[in-house]
Amino acid sequence: MKPATISELKRALAPLSHDELLDACVRLAKFKVDNKLLLTYLTLKSGDEAGYVDEVCADIDEELPARGMIHKKTLRRIIRMMEKCIRFSGDKETELQIRIHFCCQISERGLQWGRCRVSENMYLAQRKKIEKALEKVHPDLQYDFRQQMQGLHRA
Template sequence: MKIESIVTIKKELQHLPMEDLLALCLRLGKFKKENKALLTYLLFESHDEDGYIASVKSTLDELFEGMNTDSYFYMKKTIRKILRQIRVYSRYSNKKTTEVELLLYFCERLNQLKPSIHRNRTLSNLYERQIISIKKKISVLHEDLQYDYNLQLQDLRQ
């Protein structure tokens, strides 16, 4: 089966009646969990970005609280899982500020972990890569936002 381009799909969707579009959206939602999550974001949460960020942060808190801290091995697996979740949530939003806020929160929570992640080279390197990534993402934002986020980043570094 040949997969069509987005332009071709868009042209085809413009010619469909409203009932067929509704049926296609519902079928997409049933097909995959990510599609359903994206539809949920677009329909219910996209109008309130701050509420969306707060709900994602509470989800991340639950993941951090459920983390097995007995071994760095288990911590690494859970931390990587949390980072994958953050990337998915950021993709739903398509706003750079949302991604920066979630990554700053992630790094803040990493600093609070006991035992400290800075005693483990792998986790410490993962943390440093996230800091570098945040710096790059901040550099493309508006000047006022850059200043605010850089202050938060400096607080993390101390």
């Protein structure tokens, strides 16, 4: 079975009653954790974007080691979680806050990759994504975010 397009799904959902939509959403949430996370964001977190950013940053802080070496598996897991949270929000400011926080934490904690070029490249990819996202926000915000990035000359 091939999945329907977004426009087809939109047309199919439009005539449904409130109860039918509610049932469909709950049933969708039961199938995959990602669906449940997205539904949680949309219903509970989207009204308080600052709180959402703080929560994601706290999760990043918990996952990162306090000091020393960082393994590429740990780094991949954190980046995957970050990407998911950023995709749920869809807001460039939120994206920048989360990515900058991640890079600042790596820098502040003095985490090292050792000889692992893959880990270093993952970090550099985050820096590139920050630069790309900076181009899409208001110039005043660009200045503020660039100030936060002052200490990130590592790697």
